[in-house]
Amino acid sequence: MKKDMCGMFLPEITAAILPVGLEKYRARQIAEWLYQRGASEFSEMTNLAKKQREILAEHFLINSVRVLDRQHSQDTKTSKFLLELEDKHTIETVLMRQPYGNSVCVSTQVGCGMGCLFCASNLHGLMRNLTAGEILSEILFINNYLKNQEEKVNTIVIMGSGEPLANYEHVIKFIKLCHEEYSLNLSYRNITLSTCGLVPGIERLIQEKMPINLSISLHAPNNEIRSRLMPVNRTFAMEKVLAAGDYYGRETGRRVTYEYTLIKGINDSRENALELARKVAGQLASVNLIPVNPVPERGLMRPDLAVINNFEQILKSKHINVTVRREMGTDIQAACGQLRNKNLPG
Numbered sequence: 582m583k584k585d586m587c588g589m590f591l592p593e594i595t596a597a598i599l600p601v602g603l604e605k606y607r608a609r610q611i612a613e614w615l616y617q618r619g620a621s622e623f624s625e626m627t628n629l630a631k632k633q634r635e636i637l638a639e640h641f642l643i644n645s646v647r648v649l650d651r652q653h654s655q656d657t658k659t660s661k662f663l664l665e666l667e668d669k670h671t672i673e674t675v676l677m678r679q680p681y682g683n684s685v686c687v688s689t690q691v692g693c694g695m696g697c698l699f700c701a702s703n704l705h706g707l708m709r710n711l712t713a714g715e716i717l718s719e720i721l722f723i724n725n726y727l728k729n730q731e732e733k734v735n736t737i738v739i740m741g742s743g744e745p746l747a748n749y750e751h752v753i754k755f756i757k758l759c760h761e762e763y764s765l766n767l768s769y770r771n772i773t774l775s776t777c778g779l780v781p782g783i784e785r786l787i788q789e790k791m792p793i794n795l796s797i798s799l800h801a802p803n804n805e806i807r808s809r810l811m812p813v814n815r816t817f818a819m820e821k822v823l824a825a826g827d828y829y830g831r832e833t834g835r836r837v838t839y840e841y842t843l844i845k846g847i848n849d850s851r852e853n854a855l856e857l858a859r860k861v862a863g864q865l866a867s868v869n870l871i872p873v874n875p876v877p878e879r880g881l882m883r884p885d886l887a888v889i890n891n892f893e894q895i896l897k898s899k900h901i902n903v904t905v906r907r908e909m910g911t912d913i914q915a916a917c918g919q920l921r922n923k924n925l926p927g
């Protein structure tokens with residue numbers, strides 16, 4: 582079986598091409614074609630001899646994604662792409678034009694096995710993990726898409742379908758590849774990983790010594806509510822998740838963001854806000870409030886604006902750093918918790 586070259590580090594490319602007779606210095610040229618110029622065929626690599634391109638095509642392949650559908654929000658700031666992988670599975674990737682640049686939300690799994698109540702990504706469970714190369718292909722696709730406007734991806738949020746820390750090896754490889762100078766050359770600070778709170782994964786991530794931003798889905802002020810919303814809380818209770826977040830902040834010096842989806846009548850009361858404030862007080866952290874996005878199958882409602890504002894004010898009065906997430910792409914179901922593999926029914 583041919584090996585996918587997209588997703589290889591430079592030393593891996595070198596190790597792959599030497600046995601088929603290409604010189605060592607060719608590895609950097611190949612990496613640049615793959616990651617900086619978005620080549621999807623070896624035949625595009627015109628600074629390699631024709632014979633060398635043929636040898637590469639004989640032994641390797643470049644897995645890339647194919648766009649099946651695209652939707653643009655009315656304000657044109659958000660675009661959602663339905664992408665097909667080589668095995669015909671589909672994933673969604675979202676481009677958000679932020680004031681600070683182009684931000685892309687990538688998927689890391691086909692579907693998700695975590696079962697969060699408010700999320701559409703898990704409606705059909707977990708199908709499979711994406712490889713580092715496949716996750717990177719999402720970014721390379723968007724870079725190609727932006728090429729005509731002479732723009733590229735500036736920041737990455739690992740927040741699409743899937744739990745990234747449940748696909749640890751591939752996701753870490755993807756992040757490191759994005760950082761390499763022969764690849765996207767992105768600063769770690771421009772990358773945010775969002776987890777539902779897999780505590781061993783967070784602890785492992787700290788050991789990687791990569792100063793990426795960490796976002797943890799909390800969504801509740803106590804275990805009782807959290808377990809109702811997020812089955813993972815029965816394995817990793819909230820205290821452990823908060824302790825891991827605190828540890829991450831202290832070890833990396835990076836502010837952790839606790840995501841809190843506000844759902845009418847479930848976690849939006851004054852008592853809930855006060856309890857949340859007590860739990861996160863003293864941490865190098867901020868709370869991001871996300872009024873729940875409609876997922877019709879789950880029948881969850883968004884609180885009234887006054888309730889959202891009140892919740893925010895209570896946290897502020899307790900000196901918690903808090904923001905309310907600006908809505909992007911709700912009209913095309915590209916907002917948080919709305920991504921799914923759309924070719925499936927339901």
Ligand code: SF4
Nearest residue numbers: 693695697700702743
């Ligand atoms: S919120 Fe994240 S972890 Fe939870 S089901 Fe959705 S994709 Fe999975």
